[in-house]
Amino acid sequence: MNSSQEAVNQLNALMDQVDEHLKDTFQILHQGYPTETLVRFLKAREWNVSKAHKMLVDCLNWRLQNDIDNILSKPIIPIDLYRAVRDSQLVGLSGFSKEGVPVFGIGVGLSTLDRASVNYYVQSHIQINEYRDRVVLPAASELHGRYIGTCLKVLDMTGLKLSALGQIKLLTIISTVDDLNYPEKTDVYYIVNAPYIFSACWRVVRPLLQERTRKKVQVLHGSGRDELLKIMDYASLPHFCKKEGPAGSSQHLPPDINDCFSLDHPFHQEVYNYVKQQAQSQALKVPVKLGSFHVDVPEPDPEGTMIVQTIKSELHKIGDQNGDTHECCLTNDTG
Incomplete structure (x- = not known):
């Protein structure tokens, strides 16, 4: 028996001993794939069984304490909000790779995150995570007749400004939620339309990342269109990749119906x-309390805090060099 299988067996034995209410939420978490879920948490803790066990139990307690199992019955209302x-908060499913893996586009540069309270953005983010894990991935697994438990993310840096500092x-809150409760759900992060400001930050942040994370990040040339077409069909490309020409030209295109x-x-x-x-189905059972859904966010780990401080420092340096620490938007760099 190899060491990774032994680690899975040990973690499985530890999970057999947890309380029934934790086992119940674990079922919702693993969606019929308990072993694959144990492997995700083991990978996230470098195959250290005791650390992976603590991480998983902490995750299950977080789910219980914040009623995450029911978050897909908590709409953000009214519709205008x-x-x-x-x-x-620019994020969406653009399609699937040729291997059947969901492709999510994320508009990092043009997300303003300033139209609602923090609670609504966190709620929205977790709902998309849960919809992905409970609806999209199980449907993809069934369609392809094999387990599909991860996604690809294409991060559009178009319009990235120093005001991102705010x-x-x-x-960091959203990243911490993902790191601790949805580990190893993304195979690759493709960075596209990266301006100079991103390149400058990436140079100093890259060495701080764990090797496992660093290997997942690929910075593509321009819009990344040609490279991405090797792994997905044109229809599945995020709209901001469906252009030719220099990075950033998507800003000048009319709104895309496939946005x-x-x-x-x-x-x-x-x-x-x-x-x-x-x-509506929940309301038939018990009265549903609507409104902002407050989620407790665990403290980020020291590594994450150090990375955030480094980004802040680098952004300030770039701002000082350009005479503006707030609204300097640098031109896109095609290199």
Whole structure:
């Protein structure tokens, strides 16, 4: 028996001993794939069984304490508020890779995260995570007749400004939620349309990342269109990659009807309708309390804190060099 299988067996034995209420939420977490889920947590803790066990139990307690199992029955209402969240927290499912893996586009540079309270952005982010894990991935697994438990993310840096400094706290909260409760769910992060400001930060942050994380990040040339077409069909490309020419030219294109960030995109309509239906069925059982959904966010680990401080420092340096620490938007670099 190899060491990784032994680690899985040990972690499985430890999970057999947890309370029943933790086992119940673990079932919702693993969606019928307990072994693959144990492997994710082991990978996240470098195959250290005791650390992976603590991480998983902490995750299950977080789910219970914050009622994450029911978050897909907690709509963000009214619809105008949800549209405001979608317009300022740019994320969406654009399609699937040739291997059947979901492809998510994320508009890092143009997300303003300033149209709602932090609680709504965190709630929205977790709902998309849970919809991905409970609906999208199981459907993909069934379609392809094999387990598909991860996604690809294409991060659009178009429009990245030094004002992103003000978003770092919220982005750190969301990143911490993902690191601790949704580990190893992303195979590769493709960076596209990267301006100089990103390149400058990446140079100093890259050495601070764990090797496992560093290997997952690929900075592509320009919009990344040609490289991404090797792993997905044109229809699955995020809208901001469907152009030729220099990076950043997508800013000057008319709105795309296939814009995966828009609330009107089929993916967001599916999520919205699913949550609404879940809320209605829940309401038949018990009165549903609506409103902002508060989620306790664990403290980020020291490594994450150090990376955030490094980014802040680097952004300030770039701002000082350009005579403006707030609104300097540097031109896109095609290199």
